[in-house]
Amino acid sequence: MSQPTLKDRINDALKTAMRAKEKERVAVLRLVMSEFKRIEVDERIDVDDARALALLDKMVKQRRDSEQQYLAAGRSELAAQEAYEISEIQAWLPAALSAAELETIVTQAIADAGVTEMRDMGKAMALIKPQVQGRADMGEVSKLLKAKLSN
Template sequence: MSTPLGNQLYMTVAMSNTSLKDRINDALKTAMRSREKERVAVLRLVMAEFKRIEVDERIEVDDTRALALLDKMVKQRRDSEQQYRNAGRDELAAQEAYEITEIAVFLPAALSTEELDQIIAKAIADAGVTGARDMGKAMALIKPQVQGRADMGDVSKLLKAKLG
């Protein structure tokens, strides 16, 4: 499992102006040196996903895309964790929860409800949205601001409530 030393080293690396992909790679190297098997496995999964995207799409994964991928990985693991808990497979649910915590270290801090409300209100005003049928215009403005910092399903519900 994660050690305080590993997280402290990550935070030191995170303060520099390196890309998210590089920070994850550095954390992987640190975890390998510290012989943190579980953490190494999770970080290798993340790096493999980055590499898959780079090979399939012939692009270099930038911070925006990396955030989207990490957000997607956390969401998938939350769904899996819930399914395992419902099936009574607590050991598998615990593994998913551990992976979520390791991946979430690299995501920006979650937005507060007040911050989210402000972003949604500003997007509604900027896009000139008047009803639920124009929701896509507002979501296009909101998504880049909240990616990795809020669940898009929750954002959509809040936006729909404000418009409805």
């Protein structure tokens, strides 16, 4: 039998959390599953692992932004909820890349794409994105790529 997809594993975890009566975890996993379902309905596709990782990465980023806004507004209880959701969602993402690994990927992509100028940055990003999706902040990747191209 084939490997269960990320979506299937999250759904199984949801069922387990429901049986264990873990209310907070159930709520977060339901948010994730509802996002998958929304994409499937809107775009009439099945969410594969690559798309699931992209969605999870986006959800983490949204929650980080919300957490910062709550902290700035002095709403620590809401910021704590966002932090909990981040930790639950991040558990499904692959391990983060180290700075050295990220630099190696960026350098290799620049060489593979034959990019020498900033205006061709998109070619390198197209090679980098599938390799780092869910494992690195794309904003940081972009900064690193710009720094390498401006030298």
